Amino acid sequence: MGFRRVRFNNFRNIEPREMRWSPGLNLLTGENGSGKTNILEGLNIIAGWGPLDRGTKAVSIPTWNSGSTEVQLTGEIDGSEIIKVKIARRYAIRVDDKAASAADLRWKIPVLTFLPDDMSIVEGSSVYRRRMLDMVLALIIPSYAMRLSEYRRGVRQKAVFLKRGMPSMIADRALLPLASWIWRMREEGVALMSDSLRGFERLAPFGVGLSLKRGGAGFERSCEDDYAKAVMVNGERERAMRFPVVGPHRDDIIITSRERPASSSLSRGLRRRTAMALMLAASESVRRKLGREPVLLLDEVAAELDPAGKDQLFSTLHERGGQIFAATAEPVSPSVPCSVYRIVSGKIDKIEETV
Numbered sequence: 001m002g003f004r005r006v007r008f009n010n011f012r013n014i015e016p017r018e019m020r021w022s023p024g025l026n027l028l029t030g031e032n033g034s035g036k037t038n039i040l041e042g043l044n045i046i047a048g049w050g051p052l053d054r055g056t057k058a059v060s061i062p063t064w065n066s067g068s069t070e071v072q073l074t075g076e077i078d079g080s081e082i083i084k085v086k087i088a089r090r091y092a093i094r095v096d097d098k099a100a101s102a103a104d105l106r107w108k109i110p111v112l113t114f115l116p117d118d119m120s121i122v123e124g125s126s127v128y129r130r131r132m133l134d135m136v137l138a139l140i141i142p143s144y145a146m147r148l149s150e151y152r153r154g155v156r157q158k159a160v161f162l163k164r165g166m167p168s169m170i171a172d173r174a175l176l177p178l179a180s181w182i183w184r185m186r187e188e189g190v191a192l193m194s195d196s197l198r199g200f201e202r203l204a205p206f207g208v209g210l211s212l213k214r215g216g217a218g219f220e221r222s223c224e225d226d227y228a229k230a231v232m233v234n235g236e237r238e239r240a241m242r243f244p245v246v247g248p249h250r251d252d253i254i255i256t257s258r259e260r261p262a263s264s265s266l267s268r269g270l271r272r273r274t275a276m277a278l279m280l281a282a283s284e285s286v287r288r289k290l291g292r293e294p295v296l297l298l299d300e301v302a303a304e305l306d307p308a309g310k311d312q313l314f315s316t317l318h319e320r321g322g323q324i325f326a327a328t329a330e331p332v333s334p335s336v337p338c339s340v341y342r343i344v345s346g347k348i349d350k351i352e353e354t355v
């Protein structure tokens, strides 16, 4: 499963030329600012996930000074289907010339993306931990992404009520079934990820435990009862803060190592290894549920690993099989077969194929 050929037209700094990709490991090398992350972003869009959140202000996607605002991304995936995503005033997606949705693309070509910030998943903000779990769940449960955005809309609505000092009971009534469903799915997702983690003990030999901490709740076992109780207990606090503090938008995934919080008990390098093990467990979880290996888009993920850690990462990725795009600004020479590309000012050249 993967991308065979891809062409970006008028997309950021990437030269409009058709690229053929290898079904295994594609290593994207190049200096800072050459366009490696842009290539990953293009693939992320063709896979139905949209532009990357790089933690900077959004900049326009069409190539600057090109005179055109229309961007077209075309990809041929295994099975020879052609995906076309046109970005003009709005998104238009077509698969083999038939209109399709972003959810259709995620199903056609399951992709998991890991950005440099995801490497701080252990010690960083809970946003990264929720993002990883949500990415897995959106691939394996068709309605998950839709219900999650419905839930987020409801939370925004509740925030408006609270801000205006109005009672938020109506919003809570609408949120309860969505919140409790998301909690149930996330708990199943965490159990699946924990199980999948067992295969990656070479990367994280110190053992990693995962559990879901429901946002502002944890009073009752049943998700429905828990939500109802939590909004009662936290009612005063929500009114004082004028912001909803109960629900999945405030969830966290607690990561432990030998029964201690991994964020405070592991060294920086070991936290990076834990992040890699989690990433591989996410991929394994998707494979177990879909029966297909997801394509991995990895941006600078080997940075900060010692040489042994890098070796273990690449050999684990190789054993896993499937298509991988890994971008790196550091010189690397993985000990596993791969295709190496060099990116210079948006121009992509294949420079090496090691078997």
Ligand SMILES: Nc1ncnc2c1ncn2[C@@H]1O[C@H](COP(=O)(O)OP(=O)(O)OP(=O)(O)O)[C@@H](O)[C@H]1O
Residues within 6 Å of the ligand: 011, 012, 013, 030, 031, 032, 033, 034, 035, 036, 037, 038, 039, 059, 060, 061, 062, 063, 064, 329
């Ligand atoms: N719409 C656009 N048109 C033209 N160039 C753009 C556009 N958007 C971004 N760029 C440029 O693309 C360049 C490459 O960005 P990218 O983030 O892909 O680099 P990179 O190779 O990943 O670098 P790093 O190693 O620093 O992560 C940036 O220097 C940026 O100025």
Ligand SMILES: [Mg+2]
Residues within 6 Å of the ligand: 036, 037, 038, 299, 327
């Ligand atoms: Mg980059």
